[in-house]
Amino acid sequence: xxxxxxxxxxxxxxxxxxxxxxxxxxxxxxxxxxxxxxxxxxxxxxxxxxxxxxxxxxxxxxxxxxxxxxxxxxxxxxxxxxxxxxxxxxxxxxxxxxxxxxxxxxxxxxxxxxxxxxxxxxxxxxxxxxxxxxxxxxxxxxxxxxxxxxxxxxxxxxxxxxxxxxxxxxxxxxxxxxxxxxxxxxxxxxxxxxxxxxxxxxxxxxxxxxxxxxxxxxxxxxxxxxxxxxxxxxxxxxxxxxxxxxxxxxxxxxxxxxxxxxxxxxxxxxxxxxxxxxxxxxxxxxxxxxxxxxxxxxxxxxxxxxxxxxxxxxxxxxxxxxxxxxxxxxxxxxxxxxxxxxxxxxxxxxxxxxxxxxxxxxxxxxxxxxxxxxxxxxxxxxxxxxxxxxxxxxxxxxxxxxxxxxxxxxxxxxxxxxxxxxxxxxxxxxxxxxxxxxxxxxxxxxxxxxxxxxxxxxxxxxxxxxxxxxxxxxxxx
Numbered sequence: 218x219x220x221x222x223x224x225x226x227x228x229x230x231x232x233x234x235x236x237x238x239x240x241x242x243x244x245x246x247x248x249x250x251x252x253x254x255x256x257x258x259x260x261x262x263x264x265x266x267x268x269x270x271x272x273x274x275x276x277x278x279x280x281x282x283x284x285x286x287x288x289x290x291x292x293x294x295x296x297x298x299x300x301x302x303x304x305x306x307x308x309x310x311x312x313x314x315x316x317x318x319x320x321x322x323x324x325x326x327x328x329x330x331x332x333x334x335x336x337x338x339x340x341x342x343x344x345x346x347x348x349x350x351x352x353x354x355x356x357x358x359x360x361x362x363x364x365x366x367x368x369x370x371x372x373x374x375x376x377x378x379x380x381x382x383x384x385x386x387x388x389x390x391x392x393x394x395x396x397x398x399x400x401x402x403x404x405x406x407x408x409x410x411x412x413x414x415x416x417x418x419x420x421x422x423x424x425x426x427x428x429x430x431x432x433x434x435x436x437x438x439x440x441x442x443x444x445x446x447x448x449x450x451x452x453x454x455x456x457x458x459x460x461x462x463x464x465x466x467x468x469x470x471x472x473x474x475x476x477x478x479x480x481x482x483x484x485x486x487x488x489x490x491x492x493x494x495x496x497x498x499x500x501x502x503x504x505x506x507x508x509x510x511x512x513x514x515x516x517x518x519x520x521x522x523x524x525x526x527x528x529x530x531x532x533x534x535x536x537x538x539x540x541x542x543x544x545x546x547x548x549x550x551x552x553x554x555x556x557x558x559x560x561x562x563x564x565x566x567x568x569x570x571x572x573x574x575x576x577x578x579x580x581x582x583x584x585x586x587x588x589x590x591x592x593x594x595x596x597x598x599x600x601x602x603x604x605x606x607x608x609x610x611x612x613x614x615x616x617x618x619x620x621x622x623x624x625x626x627x628x629x630x631x632x633x634x635x636x637x638x639x640x641x642x643x644x645x646x647x648x649x650x651x652x653x654x655x656x657x658x659x660x661x662x663x664x665x666x667x668x669x670x671x672x673x674x675x676x677x678x679x680x681x682x683x684x685x686x687x688x689x690x691x692x693x694x
Contacts, residue, residue: 250288423477
C-alpha cells in the first residue's frame, strides 16, 4: 500500500473535511508551522494563537478516532523533501488555499517539486471557489450546487505516528498587539457559536448587525472559524438553511435574519474567488491609475491604527478591534473608508496593518473589500462613510464610544455626532482625544472630486468594464 500525505493547511477540523476521505492508502497526517509565514505584514500573534488552539484541538479530536497528527516546524519544501526521502509517498492531499502572496508563491514552488518527483497533489476546493478557467456567469449556480452536497464522507480509519520530537513555535510576528478579548480557536467553540446563533442570538441579526453595540452578540461570530476551517462553510450553510426552513412559518423575522446570513456566506465565496482569479489584487489596484494618487503618511497611519485620530467613533472602533480581533462589517468598511478618503492613504500602505488586527483575516475578503471601500475597483459605488453620521445612527447615546475611550465618559452624546468645534460650547478641548488630525468634511470633498474626476475618463470606463467581466457578481448571462 502506497503512502499518502494528508496536509492540513487552514482546514483545521475532523468533521466534513475532504482531505480525510478514505482512499485505502496508508496516510501520514501533517501540519506545518511555517515561521516565515508568520513574519508577513498581514499576519499576527493573535492569528497564530487562534491557529495553535485550533491545531491542538484538531490533534485531540483525531486521537479520539485513532488518527495521529504529526506537527512539523520549518520550510514546507524542506519538510516534504525529508518526508520523501525517509518515508516515500506517491500523493499529497490538502485544501486548495487562496491565500496571501507568500502562500501563493510557496504553493507554486511545491507544485514544481511534486511534478518533478511524480507526486500527485490533490487540492480540495473551497465551496464555490474555482481554480483555473471557469464561467463567471454560472458562478452563483455552481456555488448553490456545491454548498448543498452531502457532507458525510468516508473518513480514513488509521494513520501513521512518526513519533517526532517536540516542535518549535514561531518567535517573531510582524504584529504582536495584545488582544485580551480574542476569540478562542477550535471546532468545539465553532459548534457552540453556530448553535447559539441559530437557536437564539441570530434572531435579530438583520437589524442588529450594523451597530457595534448589538453586533457582538447578534452576529454569528463564525468568521474566524470559517477562515481557519474549524467548521466547514458547507456545514454552516446547511445547518442555517435547515433552521430557516424549520421556522419560516412560525418565526418569519428569524427566518429573514437567517436568509441575510446565508447571503453573506454566498458573498464570502464570491470574494475569495476574486483573489483566486487575480492574485495581484493583494498589491495592485483593479484599475491601475489609482495606484498613483494617494499618500504614505506614517503619522496619519499610526494615529489611525492606534485609535488616536481625534474622531471619536473611528477611534472607538479601532480600539475595540485591537482588543477583540473582530468588529462588525459596517465598522470595518467605515475604518477603511476613513483611511482611504479622509486620511488619503494608499490602501496598499494601510491594508496589511489592518489585516493583522483581524483574527479572522481572510485574504480574499480583506483585499477585495479594502479595494471596494477605497474606490479602486471601478465597478462599485463610492462609499464615503461620515463617521459623525455613523456615530449618530449606530451609537446615538455614545455608549460604545465611552466604553472604549474612558477619557470622554462625561461628554454629552451630541458631542460625538458633529465636528467638535461646532457641536457644543463646552470647555472640553483640553483632552487629547478632542483634537482631530484632519477635517472630515474638507477631506471627503477633496477625495470625492479626485475619485470622480478619474471615473469620468473613457479609459477608466473601458478598464472598469473589463473588471466587471472578470469579477462581477451575476447569476445569468
